Amino acid sequence: MGGFVVLAVLLLLFLLPWWVLLASGAHWPFPVVLGGGVLFGAALLAFPALMALGHGRRRLDWAARTGDTILGVIWVLFAWSALGGVLRLVMVAAGAGGRTPARAVSVAVTAVAVVLLAWGWTEAMRLPRIREVEIALPRLGPGLDGTRVVVLTDTHYGPIDRTRWSARVADAVNALAPDVVCHAGDIADGTIAQRREQVAPLATIRSGLAKIYVTGNHEYFGEAQGWLDHMAGLGWESLHNRHLVVERGGDRLVLAGVDDRTAASSGLAGHHADLPAALTGADPALPVLLVAHQPQQVSQAVAAGVDLQISGHTHGGQIWPFHYLVRLDQPVVQGLSRHGERTQLYTSRGAGYWGPPFRIFAPSEISLLVLRSST
Template structure:
């Protein structure tokens, strides 16, 4: 198993180096006439960027001092997103490049060739003029002159507008480099703005066959994947809390990946969650990132600030059962999900809503007769085209789907992991409104 991980790490590192070399060649080497300050500066950027990116990842996972994590996180994680879209834009540019070259060829002035030799007009023969003597066939023809009409002309030298001209090559390379850089920066900037302004509210109605009429219209605010840490801090948590409270839900479900860091470092950032307000309270289940950070201290801390953890547990609300299970990654820490403990011995006539961080847990939910599972984890892919990978790894990428008699709703999450950037997967806080079929 260790050998497999080593091989994967080597392949990923080789791909990382190769893609950065490709971007450096197109954006730095091809756009500079030769060694000089501009090329040296560009090379420094393409070395420092991936180094900061790797350092930010390692610092977070290794539990480096929080100040160091914050210093590395912004430039490192932003470079991660920027380099992704830079490479994608360059690959698109490889298709556009030949078209642009042809356009430049058409617009370039045609080089002037040698002036044509005027054709000699014969003079009219005078009556007293003797006719030209007929050529003697036996006489040897003179050597052809350089301007002889039967000699093939020398190929013209490349003009200043030919594709081989260094000035033309630089113009094409710089035009493509500027375009791809602007596109990548625009995509990342817009994606970062979408995260930092806070999640938008999404509303979904879910009918449940066993939900009594009295519970028709019961609203659950689903909050997942806030990812408070070295990038998203207290200010972001306040925006999330204000957005949730403004929906005036009956119940709040925080379904994992609340933090990326320790209680000691992030307790001030999490503090605003104490202001969450709902008639039936706020509940919490662990996600995989809680286990990276220390799940037990976090479970204890969220309980202190007013959230109720559901560690393989169930509560009977007036209209339905609300259950929660630990994340599947907890199995590596001896605290995995226990569906029998959370859902066993309950009244099968009552509707059951399960809080479970990862969508892959839906199959166990179906076996245990759950009516609705609420999950997060996928981020909706977060960075296109990562949605294709996330979709392949999860039964549902985002939204509502049915599995037998069980429905699964997956939120794209409120925050972001790694780069504070989302492309093609806007963040959300979802208000799930339960509907009774008896109403």
């Protein structure tokens, strides 16, 4: 059953753009129709094999790069072809059918897609923007007022080598003079051996109080425990369902971290999101900053009386209009939100990208959260 659903989705993704661009009454010259049909057909046939080779057991980076790019291109074409198809139907209903309007819609959809893909590639590859947000935590002591928490999440080091980008990101984080740096998971796609050089600049990141890391769902596609150990070797505190306490000016803050919510189904012994274990031994009078990869984990944070949860995972939708689908699974897509009487949630759009090397209407970010006390 699942295979039929995947096949149906693939056919829809490829056939709708083919219909709007080539077969909806535009009556393009035969060479154009033939060439376009061959291109769509070849991409449709090659896509499953490329994804299997790139993201399956063999992990061939060239196949992943090609398959991911095809996925991004076809998604953009599909989204704008859907809008173009609706416009086309409205025009026909209004009596404006014929070859000229059909060609105009086809050209417009193609032009918009080309521009957005070029812009989206640039956005994905650029140094993330700094997004600064002040967050008031009533239980935070005055000694910790102004604490600077930098959130670096969803770096997704992958088949496109971004070692130089990684070094620039580390420099940008250090320039913010952080007290605490959080990596909220999805560090890389691939094995440690494959991504070691891209991850290495994370060792150069400095913080006044702590550098903490938790697993995301992508770590559980492979070497989750290995990434926890590797990050510890780079000087980060890997918060595997545990906490630590930082202090400044006589006031203290609990920094807690839990595994991703998918950890329990990974089959990896000892891995599951366990917030009670993470807070065991913590003074209940102290404010708690929790790092949990997925915003959906905020329900447990509310129950535990957490003051602030930091998450990533959503990428802000990454490629419009995918954020509508993300919203079906997560309580928020990006930014600061309140849950319950005490708990606030900050969801970062992330620094990198997953799969398609594009970001469209969902810019990447390095988040600077300035914590404020009630006084």
